[in-house]
Amino acid sequence: MADESSLSDSYIRVACAEDTAFVQVFGLASMFLAPTLQAFVESEKNDGIVNFVIDMKYCQGMDSTFMGTLIGLSTVVKNLFGWFCLVNVSDDNRRLLKMLGVIHMISIREAPLPITEGEFTTLYPSSDPVERQKQIRNAHLALIEADPGNKQRFGPFIEALEEELSSLPRIVPPKSKSQDDAGGPAK
Numbered sequence: 108m109a110d111e112s113s114l115s116d117s118y119i120r121v122a123c124a125e126d127t128a129f130v131q132v133f134g135l136a137s138m139f140l141a142p143t144l145q146a147f148v149e150s151e152k153n154d155g156i157v158n159f160v161i162d163m164k165y166c167q168g169m170d171s172t173f174m175g176t177l178i179g180l181s182t183v184v185k186n187l188f189g190w191f192c193l194v195n196v197s198d199d200n201r202r203l204l205k206m207l208g209v210i211h212m213i214s215i216r217e218a219p220l221p222i223t224e225g226e227f228t229t230l231y232p233s234s235d236p237v238e239r240q241k242q243i244r245n246a247h248l249a250l251i252e253a254d255p256g257n258k259q260r261f262g263p264f265i266e267a268l269e270e271e272l273s274s275l276p277r278i279v280p281p282k283s284k285s286q287d288d289a290g291g292p293a294k
Contacts, residue, residue: 120227121147126189127158131227133165138172139232142242147230148180157189160218164195171261174209175246178253181213194218208254237275244268 117134128151130144148159159180177193184191192214196204204210233239247261247268 118229118231119144119147120229122226122228123151123156124226126156127160128156129160129162129227131162131165134167136163136166136169136173138170138239138243138246139234141173141176141246142233142235142238143230144173145176145180145242146233148183152183152187152189157184157187159184159189159191161191161193162195163193163197163200166197166200169200169203171207171250172243172246174204174207175249175253176242178209178212178249179245182249190214192216207250207257209250212253237272240268240272244272 117132117137117140119133119140120131122129128148130147132140132144134140144161151159161177181191194216195218196215201210201215204213204215244265247257247265250257251261251265
């Protein structure tokens with residue numbers, strides 16, 4: 108599993124052209140980087156991007172959270188009638204994808220990225236621990252959905268995450284100004 112020191116070694120570089128986003132993964136694709144990729148895809152799909160190419164050429168390895176995130180993102184994009192594919196996947200990463208049944212859920216192709224170096228923006232991992240825990244839970248649920256055999260691997264882990272997440276304090280949003288002034292909901 109990745110530790111906090113891997114935060115500075117792992118990042119993604121992103122670029123968009125027309126209706127396609129290109130993502131290059133650098134370093135270890137882990138639970139630290141998964142929320143960053145998730146946020147990028149969510150943001151871009153809201154801006155009309157429906158196709159995503161994830162370049163794994165510089166990816167040194169993946170953990171189960173990142174692989175589960177790939178499944179979830181692929182499903183979201185396919186529901187938009189777009190496409191989501193991985194390119195330049197190493198033999199080691201292909202083995203990891205196969206081991207958890209992810210390889211059957213995501214398109215993998217060998218193709219160069221048609222965007223120049225200067226058009227990419229670098230995004231670093233998020234360090235919000237609560238969001239990371241939610242991402243880890245959702246990613247592992249996606250892995251179980253992809254391959255029911257993963258339930259034996261990850262079931263107890265997901266239960267522990269659920270328990271931990273349910274014990275976190277709930278944050279109540281502040282009242283709006285109109286509620287404060289009138290002593291109740293705005294009319």
